[in-house]
C-alpha cells in the first residue's frame with residue numbers, strides 16, 4: 463500500500479490553467495511577454511494595431527499555468543491572466 | 554475598446570480610461586516599475602486617498618499622471634522639496650516621490666541629500682536609466698565612464714555617482730537597489746520602503762532602450778533586460794566574486810535598514826513642547 467500518496471489526508475496538488483487577455487490596442491510590441499513566458503504560450507504576431515505595433519498572439523493557450531509573469535513584466539498593462547480552472551496533476 | 558475588468562489590481566489604481574496608452578517608449582522600464590509600485594500598494598491594502606505621489610520632470614517623473622492617488626507633478630528637481638511640504642502639512646499621508654537620475658542627483662541633488670540627512674518620512678523611488686531621457690539623451694551624473702550621449706559624443710569622462718553610496722553617506726535610514734528586470738524584488742523592496750518610518754530610497758536601475766540603448770549599442774529592450782540580469786548581482790553573489798570579476802558588475806539588495814528619529818515627529822514634539830510652555834506663561838498672566 464502506498465500511504466505516502468495522500469500525506470495527512472491532503473488533496474492531490476492541482477495545476478492551474480490560465481486564460482490570457484490581451485489589450486491589443488495598448489500593446490507596443492516590446493516582446494517581453496513572449497521572451498519571459500516560461501511555457502511558450504505567446505508569439506509575436508504579424509498583425510498591426512492602430513498605432514502600428516505588433517501585439518503578441520496566443521499559440522499554446524492550453525499550456526498557460528496562470529503564473530502571471532507576462533502580466534508582471536508588461537510595461538503597458540496590456541496583458542493579464544485569469545484562472546480558468548484547476549486540474550489534477552497527471553499520475 | 555475591449556473591456557478591462559476592475560478585479561485586475563493594476564486597473565484599480567490606474568487612470569486607465571483617460572491617460573492610456575502612456576507616453577513611454579516601447580520596452581521602456583518605467584512601466585514595469587509602475588506595475589511594481591501598484592502591486593506593493595495593493596499588497597499593503599492602502600486606500601488611494603491615503604497616498605500622495607510627487608514627481609519632478611522627466612520620463613520617469615510622468616508616473617503620477619497615470620495613477621489614481623493624490624498626485625503632484627512639479628518642477629524639475631524639486632519633487633523632494635514639494636514632498637517635504639506635503640509631509641509636514643499632513644504627516645498622516647504616505648508620500649511617495651518618483652524621480653529620475655537627473656532629477657534627483659543633478660538639479661535636485663541638494664534636496665535629495667538633505668532630505669536623507671533630516672530623515673523625513675518619504676519613500677523615494679529613483680529610476681536610474683543613466684541618461685536624461687526626456688530631453689533627448691544628455692549625460693547625467695550616473696552615466697558610466699566611456700558612454701556616449703548627445704553631450705558626450707566622444708565618450709563620457711566624468712566619474713559617475715553611486716546613488717546608494719550617496720544616500721548612505723547622507724544618512725538615509727533605508728537604502729536599497731534593484732532593477733526593473735527583478736520586478737518581484739522591486740515590489741518587495743518598495744513595500745518595505747513604504748512601511749519604513751523615515752527616509753527610504755529604492756534605486757531601480759532601468760533600461761532606456763530608445764535613447765541610451767541606441768546611442769551605446771546595447772541592443773533591443775529584451776537584450777538590455779538580459780544584461781541587467783547578468784551584470785547586477787545580489788549582494789551575496791557579488792561578494793563571492795574576485796576583484797577582477799567585480800569589474801563592470803553592480804550589487805543589488807538592501808544596504809541599510811535602521812530606525813532613527815523622524816523629522817515630522819521631532820518637529821511635532823518641538824511644537825507641542827513650545828505650545829505647552831507658552832500655555833504655562835499665559836496661565837501665569839491670568
Ligand SMILES: Cc1ncc(C[n+]2csc(CCOP(=O)(O)OP(=O)(O)O)c2C)c(N)n1
Pocket residue numbers: 610611612613614628629652653654655656657680682684685686687688693
Ligand atoms: C529647471 C529645468 N531645467 C531643465 C529642464 C529640462 N529637462 C526636462 S526633463 C530633464 C532631464 C530628466 O532626466 P531624468 O531625471 O534622468 O529623467 P528621465 O527622463 O531619464 O527618466 C531636463 C534637463 C526643465 N524642465 N526644467
Ligand code: SF4
Pocket residue numbers: 480482498499500501502503504525526527528529530531532533543
Ligand atoms: S501567465 Fe505565465 S504561462 Fe500564462 S501566458 Fe503568462 S507568462 Fe505564460
Ligand code: SF4
Pocket residue numbers: 488489490491492493494495496517518535536537538539540541
Ligand atoms: S509585454 Fe505587453 S507591450 Fe510588450 S509585447 Fe507583450 S503585451 Fe505587448
Ligand code: SF4
Pocket residue numbers: 576577578580581582583612613682686687760761762763764765
Ligand atoms: S526616452 Fe528612454 S526613459 Fe524616456 S520613455 Fe523612452 S525609453 Fe523610456
